[in-house]
Amino acid sequence: xxxxxxxxxxxxxxxxxxxxxxxxxxxxxxxxxxxxxxxxxxxxxxxxxxxxxxxxxxxxxxxxxxxxxxxxxxxxxxxxxxxxxxxxxxxxxxxxxxxxxxxxxxxxxxxxxxxxxxxxxxxxxxxxxxxxxxxxxxxxxxxxxxxxxxxxxxxxxxxxxxxxxxxxxxxxxxxxxxxxxxxxxxxxxxxxxxxxxxxxxxxxxxxxxxxxxxxxxxxxxxxxxxxxxxxxxx
Amino acid sequence: xxxxxxxxxxxxxxxxxxxxxxxxxxxxxxxxxxxxxxxxxxxxxxxxxxxxxxxxxxxxxxxxxxxxxxxxxxxxxxxxxxxxxxxxxxxxxxxxxxxxxxxxxxxxxxxxxxxxxxxxxxxxxxxxxxxxxxxxxxxxxxxxxxxxxxxxxxxxxxxxxxxxxxxxxxxxxxxxxxxxxxxxxxxxxxxxxxxxxxxxxxxxxxxxxxxxxxxxxxxxxxxxxx
Numbered sequence: 466x467x468x469x470x471x472x473x474x475x476x477x478x479x480x481x482x483x484x485x486x487x488x489x490x491x492x493x494x495x496x497x498x499x500x501x502x503x504x505x506x507x508x509x510x511x512x513x514x515x516x517x518x519x520x521x522x523x524x525x526x527x528x529x530x531x532x533x534x535x536x537x538x539x540x541x542x543x544x545x546x547x548x549x550x551x552x553x554x555x556x557x558x559x560x561x562x563x564x565x566x567x568x569x570x571x572x573x574x575x576x577x578x579x580x581x582x583x584x585x586x587x588x589x590x591x592x593x594x595x596x597x598x599x600x601x602x603x604x605x606x607x608x609x610x611x612x613x614x615x616x617x618x619x620x621x622x623x624x625x626x627x628x629x630x631x632x633x634x635x636x637x638x639x640x641x642x643x644x645x646x647x648x649x650x651x652x653x654x655x656x657x658x659x660x661x662x663x664x665x666x667x668x669x670x671x672x673x674x675x676x677x678x679x680x681x682x683x684x685x686x687x688x689x690x691x692x693x694x695x696x697x698x699x
Numbered sequence: 700x701x702x703x704x705x706x707x708x709x710x711x712x713x714x715x716x717x718x719x720x721x722x723x724x725x726x727x728x729x730x731x732x733x734x735x736x737x738x739x740x741x742x743x744x745x746x747x748x749x750x751x752x753x754x755x756x757x758x759x760x761x762x763x764x765x766x767x768x769x770x771x772x773x774x775x776x777x778x779x780x781x782x783x784x785x786x787x788x789x790x791x792x793x794x795x796x797x798x799x800x801x802x803x804x805x806x807x808x809x810x811x812x813x814x815x816x817x818x819x820x821x822x823x824x825x826x827x828x829x830x831x832x833x834x835x836x837x838x839x840x841x842x843x844x845x846x847x848x849x850x851x852x853x854x855x856x857x858x859x860x861x862x863x864x865x866x867x868x869x870x871x872x873x874x875x876x877x878x879x880x881x882x883x884x885x886x887x888x889x890x891x892x893x894x895x896x897x898x899x900x901x902x903x904x905x906x907x908x909x910x911x912x913x914x915x916x917x918x919x920x921x922x923x924x925x
Contacts, residue, residue: 489827493865519861521830544857546805570801572854600853602796626796665798672777673798698865699826 490522490539490643494695498547498571502603502687505557512569514549518693522579539579541595543631543653545691546572554605556623558679561664563617565610573655573689575599575631584639595633599655602626603687604665620668621676627687629657635693646696653693659685737881743889743896744875744903748823758822759832759839762815766840774848782847790846797852804854805862812837812863813870814894820871821895823902829867834860 496518502510520543525535548570555564577597584591605623635651662685663678750758771778797804815836819829837859841851870892877889878896890896896904 489830491830491861491864491868493862517862519865521861542857542861544854544861546801572796572804574853574857600796602854604798622798624798663798667800670800670802673800675798698868699830 488524488526490524491519491698492522492649492695493517493519493698494649494693496545496547496694497692498545498549498689500687500689502551502554502685504685505555505562510551510554512549512551514547514569514571516545516547516571518543518545518691518695520544537581539581539593541575541577541579541597543575543577543633544572545575545653545693546570547691551605556605556662557614558662558664558677560677561615561617562613563607563610563623564613565607567605567607567610567623570604570606571601571689573599573601573631573691575633575653575655577631577633579633581637585636589638590636591639592636593634593651595631597631598628599631599657600626600628601655601657601687601689617664620666622665622667622673624663624665624675625659625685626661626663627657627659629655629686631655643697643699646698648694648696650694651692653689653691655687655689655691657687657689659687739879739881741878742905743878744905745820745871746823746903747825750822750824750828755832758819758824759835762818762832762836763839766836766844770840770844770847777848781849784847787847790850791842793846793850794853794856795850796854797849799852799854804858808855808859809862809866812859812861813867814863815859816864816867817871817893817895818900820867821898821901821903826864826868830860830864833864833867837863 494517496516498512498514498516500512502512504510520541522539522541524539528535548568551567551569553564554567556562575597576599577595579593579595581591581593603625605625607617607621607623610617631653632655633651633653635649637649638647640647659681661678661680664676666674666676812833815833816829819832820826824832838851838856841856841859845851874889874893874896877885877892880886895901
């Protein structure tokens with residue numbers, strides 16, 4: 466609580482002290498996703514989907530330390546929400562096991578450090594690369610499923626909480642003003658391992674309850690490739 | 700058939716007899732002939748100004764106080780049945796991925812974030828400052844208000860300020876366009892989607908008055924009261 470208060474006070478003071486108008490960036494756009502999940506059985510299950518992405522970045526435009534200017538670096542917090550379909554997945558908890566096709570809803574948060582390279586092609590396009598940790602939650606709504614243990618119905622959902630890392634590479638327009646809404650296109654590769662699987666009761670859509678959950682000690686992981694395209698909003 | 704012909708002839712005759720010129724027809728209305736638009740009494744915009752640290756704390760504090768009022772008002776069942784001070788202590792400092800339906804994460808939280816963003820914009824902050832202050836306000840709500848019922852949610856911490864500011868930027872542009880049309884319905888909708896323009900802290904409403912300069916040039920003067 467105290468750490469949080471100190472953080473808040475620092476941010477508030479920084480608003481009056483540091484020149485930040487050109488360093489804080491907000492971007493948004495669309496995302497197309499393809500990935501694979503290694504679940505509780507040996508087969509690899511593939512999914513694809515689409516959704517939205519948004520990211521907030523802080524570019525170190527005015528930071529110079531011992532003669533080195535850090536304006537090529539940017540710290541970014543990115544969020545992707547997408548909806549898709551997975552052809553076959555098996556999920557297993559202590560009292561429930563179910564397999565079948567599923568509609569998947571995923572939210573991925575990644576925090577990464579980006580490095581911008583020199584511009585290409587008439588100094589318009591600037592490539593960049595980024596790396597950092599990520600966390601995601603995949604919520605599965607089973608369709609055409611088979612219950613092999615316990616009880617499971619259409620109001621139940623399975624949720625996986627995963628954590629891992631994200632690698633980003635893309636290009637962005639190098640325009641003199643961000644008010645010109647520079648466009649970006651990027652590929653991100655996210656590799657995450659499941660930490661927790663939960664069985665949810667979604668019979669009341671306003672209040673989704675967790676019935677049972679289990680910390681994963683088996684190797685359940687996912688590879689996600691996302692193509693994001695969007696622009697700087699401000 | 701005869702009745703129809705007589706009726707048509709009657710309409711034509713009365714049209715010729717009581718024909719009005721365009722000047723007569725619109726003589727009680729003012730029209731901007733060049734732009735073919737309504738002349739407007741007010742111009743709506745977002746003037747940006749410097750804020751002292753005390754003013755920033757005051758504005759953030761006001762928004763924070765409102766969250767304590769709006770949360771139990773908008774979710775009385777959740778607060779009444781699921782909230783407690785014991786839970787408040789247990790949830791303090793925790794961050795989880797909640798299991799809320801997309802309706803909450805992708806609609807309600809961005810809408811709340813957009814209104815917070817527009818509140819700060821109405822107070823004269825720049826877009827970047829408004830985004831940062833929305834982040835702070837959202838985090839304060841998640842970590843110190845909503846913990847009465849559930850731990851702070853990571854998707855909400857991200858979606859409220861980021862998606863909310865993007866949505867707020869869109870609402871800001873749309874509401875300014877609607878408010879500046881001079882159209883009564885446009886002004887009504889412009890205020891409805893951007894309620895912060897109703898309140899005393901919004902100082903972007905400028906009165907447009909015609910004036911003549913010293914050397915005889917006609918001009919418009921924008922008068923802003925703050």
